[in-house]
Ligand SMILES: O=C(O)CCC(=O)C(=O)O
């Protein structure tokens with residue numbers, strides 16, 4: 358799918374981000390950027406990373422397979438197994454370091470974070486989630502990172518999904534937002550530890566991603 362017409366602004370930053378003006382504050386600390394990503398370039402990038410670090414279904418610490426398949430790029434990759442949730446410098450499947458985060462993704466993350474009020478974002482971890490139809494993520498906090506002053510930049514590609522923010526408690530009433538391919542969500546500040554969830558992905562077919570939703574989440578996992 359091409360970029361939405363009229364949104365593209367050329368920039369000296371070699372990113373894939375189309376327009377830095379137009380983020381929408383959903384709540385304090387939460388910013389939504391609709392249709393700002395070059396979907397084709399991101400999906401191509403995901404395929405390159407997955408060739409080196411294939412998607413796999415990780416096990417929860419309780420021994421259940423997650424419905425979302427995952428890969429990582431960056432100095433640190435998020436993993437889960439019987440020993441718990443954590444970051445690892447090595448891909449446990451290969452014993453090798455994760456592939457690097459593409460420069461264009463880092464450029465976009467910095468621009469999105471800056472445009473959302475977080476000017477010093479320097480991610481060292483990038484989790485890539487692949488949702489087949491029916492896959493979901495139950496309410497959780499992102500809290501395996503060392504520094505919660507840094508925001509989370511989350512990019513959506515492929516099939517749409519309903520994303521839910523529950524606020525500071527898991528059982529809090531959810532505010533939902535529909536995320537489409539090319540959308541970016543940034544959250545930090547008082548929302549950094551908000552519980553959030555992804556509802557089961559509905560059946561469909563995306564012209565570039567087929568029957569999958571992809572999510573790229575860039576975070577700062579280690580202290581700066
Ligand atoms: O898929 C998404 O939009 C969010 C993923 C997420 O919350 C996570 O990976 O921690």
Ligand SMILES: [Mn+2]
Nearest residue numbers: 497498499553
């Ligand atoms: Mn999360």
